Amino acid sequence: MSTVALPTADLQSLAADIVSRALKAGASDAEVTIREGDEFSTTVRMGEVETLKESGSRGMGLRVLIATPNGHRVASTSSSDFSTDGVEHLVSGAIALAHVTSEDPFAGLADASEFGKLEGDLKLYDEDVYSLPTAERIEYARRAEAAALASDSRITNSDGGNFDAYTGRKVFANSRGFTGEYRASSCSISATPIAIGKNGEMQRDYWYTYARSLKKLDTPESVGAEAARRTLRRLDARRVKTQQTPIVFAPEIARSLIGSIFEAASGDAIYRGASFLAGRLGEKIADSSVTVIDDHTIIGGFGTSPFDGEGLPSRRTVVVERGVLTNYLLNTYTARKLGMKSTSNASRGLAGNPGTGAGNLFLVAGSTPPEEILSGVQSGLYVTELLGQGVNLVTGDYSRGASGLWVENGQLTYPVQEITIAGNLQQMFQNITAIGDDLVFRGAVASPTLRIDGMTIAGE
Numbered sequence: 001m002s003t004v005a006l007p008t009a010d011l012q013s014l015a016a017d018i019v020s021r022a023l024k025a026g027a028s029d030a031e032v033t034i035r036e037g038d039e040f041s042t043t044v045r046m047g048e049v050e051t052l053k054e055s056g057s058r059g060m061g062l063r064v065l066i067a068t069p070n071g072h073r074v075a076s077t078s079s080s081d082f083s084t085d086g087v088e089h090l091v092s093g094a095i096a097l098a099h100v101t102s103e104d105p106f107a108g109l110a111d112a113s114e115f116g117k118l119e120g121d122l123k124l125y126d127e128d129v130y131s132l133p134t135a136e137r138i139e140y141a142r143r144a145e146a147a148a149l150a151s152d153s154r155i156t157n158s159d160g161g162n163f164d165a166y167t168g169r170k171v172f173a174n175s176r177g178f179t180g181e182y183r184a185s186s187c188s189i190s191a192t193p194i195a196i197g198k199n200g201e202m203q204r205d206y207w208y209t210y211a212r213s214l215k216k217l218d219t220p221e222s223v224g225a226e227a228a229r230r231t232l233r234r235l236d237a238r239r240v241k242t243q244q245t246p247i248v249f250a251p252e253i254a255r256s257l258i259g260s261i262f263e264a265a266s267g268d269a270i271y272r273g274a275s276f277l278a279g280r281l282g283e284k285i286a287d288s289s290v291t292v293i294d295d296h297t298i299i300g301g302f303g304t305s306p307f308d309g310e311g312l313p314s315r316r317t318v319v320v321e322r323g324v325l326t327n328y329l330l331n332t333y334t335a336r337k338l339g340m341k342s343t344s345n346a347s348r349g350l351a352g353n354p355g356t357g358a359g360n361l362f363l364v365a366g367s368t369p370p371e372e373i374l375s376g377v378q379s380g381l382y383v384t385e386l387l388g389q390g391v392n393l394v395t396g397d398y399s400r401g402a403s404g405l406w407v408e409n410g411q412l413t414y415p416v417q418e419i420t421i422a423g424n425l426q427q428m429f430q431n432i433t434a435i436g437d438d439l440v441f442r443g444a445v446a447s448p449t450l451r452i453d454g455m456t457i458a459g460e
Contacts, residue, residue, distance in 0.1 A: 011036070012181060014082070015173035018062055021091045022175075027064035027098070028072070029109050029175045031311070033350055034060045037168030038130065044141040045160040052138070058082065061350030064094045071105035073098045078350040106336040107353075109310070114342070115178035116313035123300040125183040126213035129165045137163045140189050140220050147224025148193035154235065155228055159192035159204060161220070178311040185212055186302070189220050191227040197235035205230035205384075210442055212300055230384070233405065237415035240406060240459045246380035247421060247455045248373060248407065251438055253383050254447035258363050260425060261292055262445075264393050265319055265327070266345075266356040267334025276396040276426055277325060285325045286429035289366060292320040294329060296344065296359030303359035303444030309348035314359065317343045331356055362446040366435030370449040373434045375410035381457060382407050383421065396425035416459075423455040431455075 015032040022030035036058040043051040061078040075097035079090045132140075145161030164187065171181040190208035197203065207227035209218035249257065269275035277285065296314035298304050305314055310332055317327050330338065331346035331354045347357025374382065387401030403417040423431075436449030 011169070011171040012173065012179050014060075015171050016179060018060065018087060018091065019173055019175050021087065022062060022064050022094065025091050025095045026066065027095060027175070028067040029065040031063050031109065031174035032060060032172070033309075033348060034058075034171040035168060035350065037166060040130075040137060040165040041162070042138050042141050042164075043160040043162050044138060044145055045158055047142060047146070049138055050160060052134075054134075059350050060090065061348075062090050062094050063353070064098050065107060065109065066095075066098045068103045070103045072107040073101045073103055074107045074353065075101050076351045076353070106333055108332075108336075109174060109176055110312060110332045110342065112176040115174070115176060115307075115311045117180045117307040117311075118297060118314055119306075122182070122297075122304050122306060124212060124304060125167070125185045126215075127185075128214045129167055129185040129187045129212075132214065137165065143220035144189050144191040144224040144227075145193075147221040148191045148228040148231075149224075151193075151225055151228035152195070152232055154195045154197070154232060155193045156196055157194040157202075159194060159206075161224065162188070162190045164188045172307070172309075172311055174311055180307050180311060182306050187211060187214055187217060189217055189223050191224045193224075193228050193231045195228075195231045195235055199236070201235075203231055203234040203237070205234055208442070210302070212302075234403070234415050234417075237403065237417040238406075239418050240381075240416055240457060242456070242458050242460065244454060244456050246377050246433070246451055246453045247457075248377060248380060248382045249447075249450045249452070250382065250384050250404075251436070251440065251447055251449055252442065253386055254363070254450040255443075255445045256386060257425075257428070257450065258292060258361060258447045259358075259445050260391055260393070261319060261429075262294065262329065262358050262361050264396075264425070265325070265329050267328055267330040267338060268356055269393060270328050271334055271337040275393050277328075280325050281328065283325055284323045285426070286320055286323040287432045288323040289435055290320055290323050290429060290432055291318065291364040292362070293318050293364060294343075294345070294359050294361045298360045301360040301444070302441060303361065305359070308344040309346035309354045309357065310342070312342055312344040312346065315344045317345075329356055329358070358444060360441065360444055360446070362439060362441070363435065363448065363450075365437050365439035365448045367437050368434055370436045370438050373436055373449055373451050374407055374412065376434065377407045377410060377451070379409075380407045381405075381416060381419075381421070382412060391425070398423050398425050398428060418459070420458040421455055422458060423452070427454065428452050
């Protein structure tokens with residue numbers, strides 16, 4: 001067989017060719033994902049380059065479906081070998097695997113009428129991400145760390161300053177007439193200083209800026225200064241007594257609670273009955289101030305794309321509206337399992353069946369400044385870090401290690417560590433008593449400041 005590489009300048013043509021080969025080999029339907037990308041990462045520690053990585057990658061994945069009297073047999077393969085032989089192995093391997101898999105009555109591509117994509121520039125890609133020479137990228141990391149080290153004499157060490165950049169391209173095609181592609185870019189600067197307290201204990205914290213374009217990054221100096229501020233406020237931390245008290249979640253921490261809503265409302269958890277939200281569509285599950293949206297269409301958003309992992313056009317879905325659960329988040333498979341329609345939440349890697357993924361998932365901001373939320377707390381905890389994975393989506397039980405700052409008479413007073421916060425998500429969402437006006441996207445999941453009453457702190 002020939003090992004001459006297939007032309008890859010037009011990856012859409014390559015994807016269409018692989019789909020055609022799969023159909024000729026016996027597939028009833030097929031879909032192909034092709035990805036290529038470039039990554040850069042550097043860490044500067046104490047002014048010296050500690051790591052420097054630049055890499056490129058390219059891969060393709062094929063999923064085939066073979067119709068049976070009771071559904072479909074499904075299998076997938078992936079490869080980074082774009083030669084003719086590589087493509088042949090990709091196709092023949094998938095077909096062979098499909099013949100030995102079980103029939104699934106719910107498997108199958110969406111109807112041809114459902115495929116589509118958002119048109120126009122979604123501003124997901126900017127060439128300036130790769131415009132900087134390597135020396136200047138390193139200097140970004142060095143400047144962030146230097147700013148942190150220069151902030152205070154108690155900062156004596158560092159886990160480094162970082163600069164990262166990524167550009168990528170995704171192509172998707174299937175046997176029902178859909179072909180689409182898009183490019184994306186991202187870059188970030190971060191710093192992680194280490195400070196020493198009065199009794200010699202060390203604390204660290206970090207801060208970062210993340211954007212689609214270099215022009216939208218915060219300055220390295222502002223990143224370093226904020227990382228230093230966050231590190232210094234952790235020094236000389238104490239434990240507090242076990243008690244029930246209001247807890248205020250900083251935005252970067254509150255977003256994990258919004259992520260829990262997504263996981264509990266995802267179709268996989270719902271059809272398996274492995275979620276406390278199963279069977280609760282139309283019910284009030286949170287305070288009336290709570291509206292949660294999953295929006296894949298926000299221009300320039302970190303979770304934006306023109307189409308989902310199955311080729312359905314991206315959309316905006318209200319998950320919780322004024323406290324009422326209004327939608328589950330579904331791909332084609334989970335939608336069929338539940339007798340519903342996909343919400344264009346299919347996600348996928350190169351191999352395997354589509355999963356369920358969020359777009360730009362966020363809690364709609366309130367109108368209260370975070371300072372005002374804190375000023376209303378007579379005695380409570382402002383959480384700045386969570387540890388562990390103590391969330392049970394079946395029961396809603398929630399228990400996480402935490403650290404933060406103690407609030408007394410509306411003022412942040414002293415740092416707190418070595419405690420656990422506990423509650424139940426079903427009650428926690430009902431007990432949200434304040435939502436901040438400080439919603440900022442620093443990733444695909446975002447939340448403003450949140451106050452939740454009635455939780456337990458386990459301490460001394």
